[in-house]
Amino acid sequence: MSSMRSPTAKNLGRSTRPSILLMDQGGRAPPPYLRDSEFTTIHEVRALGLEYLALATELLQRARLAEAETGLWEAADLQWWWRTPRRSDAIDQLFWIDDEGPVAGVVLTDWGRAWGCDPIVVPGVSTVPLPTVWARAVEAIDALRLEAVEVLARDDDVELLGLLAGAGFVADDDRSGITWMNAQDRPDVTALPEGFALVDRAQETTKPHPMRRRSGEGVEARLRQCSLYDPELDLAVEAADGQAAGYALFWFDPVTEVGMVEPMRVEDEYQRRGLARAMLSAGLDRLAKRGARRLKVGYGTDVARGLYADAGFRVTCTSRSYSWRRPVARD
Incomplete structure (x- = not known):
């Protein structure tokens, strides 16, 4: 770290x-x-x-x-x-x-x-x-x-x-929101479906980082510059052919004892197989074992809110984005 x-x-x-x-x-x-x-x-x-x-x-x-x-x-x-x-x-x-x-x-x-x-x-x-x-x-x-x-x-x-x-x-x-949960109330770890494996960046460093396609080739180097980044909390689910089916990054802050989930994604072709629930439950368990007392995750869609609510998170606030554009100068 x-x-x-x-x-x-x-x-x-x-x-x-x-x-x-x-x-x-x-x-x-x-x-x-x-x-x-x-x-x-x-x-x-x-x-x-x-x-x-x-x-x-x-x-x-x-x-x-x-x-x-x-x-x-x-x-x-x-x-x-x-x-x-x-x-x-x-x-x-x-x-x-x-x-x-x-x-x-x-x-x-x-x-x-x-x-x-x-x-x-x-x-x-x-x-x-x-x-x-x-x-x-x-x-x-x-x-x-x-x-x-x-x-x-x-x-x-x-x-x-x-x-x-x-x-x-x-x-x-559009509205988004924030959810919280006490770590002691986290769900039991859910097993992955047959043919899938959970890996982290402490174990798997030879393959390219699964976030590179959306965040750039330098994503892992940039993350490793961050004081709260932990490669053992940087999780991915791999399919039998070695392809990344999804990924999730969990953050533990030892100062506040808050564990946070950001981001969480399952690729389109692998959705509705229970991969998100399995990654989420495994990551929350690792956060609790690191010392997190409270767990937090935000959502931007109804699907994400449903996933987190099913895991035991409660919505504590909602929010909206407010926009401003510079007026066009007139001659």
Whole structure:
């Protein structure tokens, strides 16, 4: 498993503004008659590449430790996004950091069809309020001259939904969701049908990675740059002829003790044979044995939601994507 140095304000990122922000727990600047010691010192820093990924990892771990099911993302989500090179790898990402680490950030991700924008704030801890983070996100979108931007927002995130509406973002029709389960409630491991075998990347390293067709030839090298990637949790089902019939990647975060599934796929010609259920149950069992106490997986289709519900996951929130396109300049 690869390693990534734990980031702090002292060893990662570059200061983005010469001033140091002093804020109280409501995100307010101190009145002149109060001592600086009564407020929290917040540094703004920018980071890119693996430095960005390390800061984003620590930020999301801190957010998860603050609240058990808040927000949309785990640190493992952003590490999964790292699997393929993107234009966003080369841009400076903005973070706010106190003496304990990141408290907020703006994550911009190039998805090809559009750029994703994720304003992230540690709940109950952050001295940087969401409107401040969102304002800086809008500044970054404008500075980069991005043509199309998408923001995924929970249906119960009233504050973010208001900010999106004020900025002209429009909701898409499709809904997705997040499901959780206690590890002790996981299903028993289901056997694969005859003629299929479960393998992982710790066992099988001579064959090309099964995700390469959708994520590129460098997918395994990129995954191995991630601190939470574990080749023994990188599973695939092989048919009798050695072809990959499906794959699933499981992520264990030892800081939060959350186990996550992302992605999960069975190739079209092998569907409806019980392969997804077998991979899912085997991976969840490995996560529990690693030390995961809680298990999480998101869904984007009714079929996926049904698979996870049958395994014992419960839906905890739904979400929608909100889109914005830069207006066409008129002469």
